[in-house]
Amino acid sequence: MKLAGNSGTNLVEVQDVRYSRSDRMLFNGLSLDIPRGKVTAVMGPSGTGKTTLLHLITGQLLPDEGVVLFDGRVVCPCSRRRLYETRRQIGVLFQNGALLTNLNVFENVAFPLREHTRLPEQLIRQIVLMKLHSVGLRAAWLKMPSQLSGGMARRVALARALVMDPKLIVYDEPFAGLDPISTGVIVRLIRQTNDALGITSIVVTHDVAETEMLADLIYLISGGKVVASGTPGELQNDNSPIVNQFMRGLADGPVPFHYPGPGYSAQLRAMSRA
């Protein structure tokens, strides 16, 4: 088990992690490194457990075997206080934004500040408005989450994730269900915040086109392991079947079109007998 120091190039390291849930082996010897200051994309077919990987990084789940390191320290097992300390340095953007529905936009973004700091009201106001401005929603500060569109809600959630100036920000399917304009906005925001604030970003997504524009490094996960990694250009030129199928969106290939089962005539026979 190698431990990278604080000045290591990788902010997060997943080392040989095994994890299964209800008899399904999700990860079988998964290893990947998230370099500091860069945008790393984690892609893969549906159901490969990309969201589970996020949970392992944030300490919501404990790996059966193997180790997850954040900033040189093991994430879990740990005390609740240590875990919360780690989490304060990670901002998470959920698929649906996960804003608190009984608070307005301003209060939602201010929430972490109010819960964790004793900053005076003036200062909170300044910080919140600044973050809202960076996502373009400063004027929407009084709206309730139910009044926001999907894209706007996600932007508010981004402002909230950034309000404590985390070292790492994780995006869980940030482009899912957005129109092209909103998608473009999110892409721009991810890139800008990463570069302007010098933070590290992990984007979990299916979206090949967006990722190619956005990511510095891509990991492709299938069957519980990393099957390919590299820059977008490298993956485009990769000829292995699974990478090919994924990057080009082919219907059939290593990930089969037909759900595995008996042959057609065999099934007909079995059904007419029953």
Next chain:
Amino acid sequence: MITALRDCWFSFSQFAATFGGFQMFSFRLLPYLPRAVLRPRLITEQIYSVGALSLVLIMFGGLFVGMVLALQSYNTLVEFGQTDSLGAFASEALVRELGPVVATLLFAGRAGSAVASEVGLMRATDQIAAMELMAVDPIQRVVVPRFIAGVISVPLLAAIFSTMGVLGAYLVGVHLLGVDAGAFWSQIQDRVDVYEDIGSGIFKSFVFGVSASLMGVFEGYYAPPTAAGVSRAATRTVVITSVWILLLDFVLTSFTLPGT
């Protein structure tokens, strides 16, 4: 036949597991209580949502139950010429039993299910997970204020219910059925005892309040994060709370009635 038995066993063991989980949850809440006092605003908001908004239901319920009680007991009392005791009879029944029990049942239906679905929805929409990831303990912030608010509200609601019931009994008894007003109130004074009747009523409503609040937040917190899961949690809250309150009422009544 075997499957029927197996289903019975399954649902019983499920019940036992839930009950066990419920006990664990209750103990888990205990250490959070002292710190919750530092955030009175959260508790106040919940008292508003759970208590103040239930007022109309409780007041109407109390009024009508009191009125029906007067009508019903008049029927029996008039045979013995004891109609003067109407006030005492109705008041005792209200303060000791109907106030705590019915008020809590109404509370479970309106506020208990609301809390369960609120908390369940927060879980289903990842708000609880988001809080955990923002290093905010959702139990401290979401569950405990609702629990405390319920414990404070239920005894108050029970008292309001009983009072409205007495007033309802007065309206029907004196103004409708012709019971003497003076007799009505003086019989109450003579026969209803502050310590035994009102005291046991308050004690009961406090115990009921703890139970009802606990069950509401428990069902919501552990609801499966789906739409079906949340609505089932709301329904289960009402069912479980009602059954438990009625059971508890029997136990407490048999201990607090004089002469038993």
Next chain:
Amino acid sequence: MTNPARAIDISVGLFILLGLGSVIFLVTQTLGSAGISASESYTVHARFNQIGDLKNRAPVALAGVTIGRVSKITLDPIAYTAVIELRIDSKFNQLPTDTDAAIATSGILGGKYIELSPGGDETVLQDQDEIEFTQSAILLENLIGKYMLNRKPESDE
């Protein structure tokens, strides 16, 4: 933003006031003059052979006016009599020592209470004194039995 918060605070305040007010209402309705505290009252005992269903906190009345409450009911295991402790309002401390205490029934099916009939003695009852003259409770069954016994000779004729 302060206005909705203020409205909530006011509502909660009113709610709590209403609840406490209800409790106070109920308490005052059941207390009345019967809530005699120890400081304003004095205690006397009386012994009875039969108290029927006399209950604790039953009224003690003089000429039908409640002047106190039964505060304790015990059994004397040696003399086989019931010992009743009466707590009487200090305002009525002129009861002669030959006062009679009888267990009476309120109405036909009402509860039992203690009716005091004053005698003519010059000395008055003090705290911890005992009332000498008592009348036990009349049980309905005994009354009916007596009535039936008295009737029997008539039906023979």
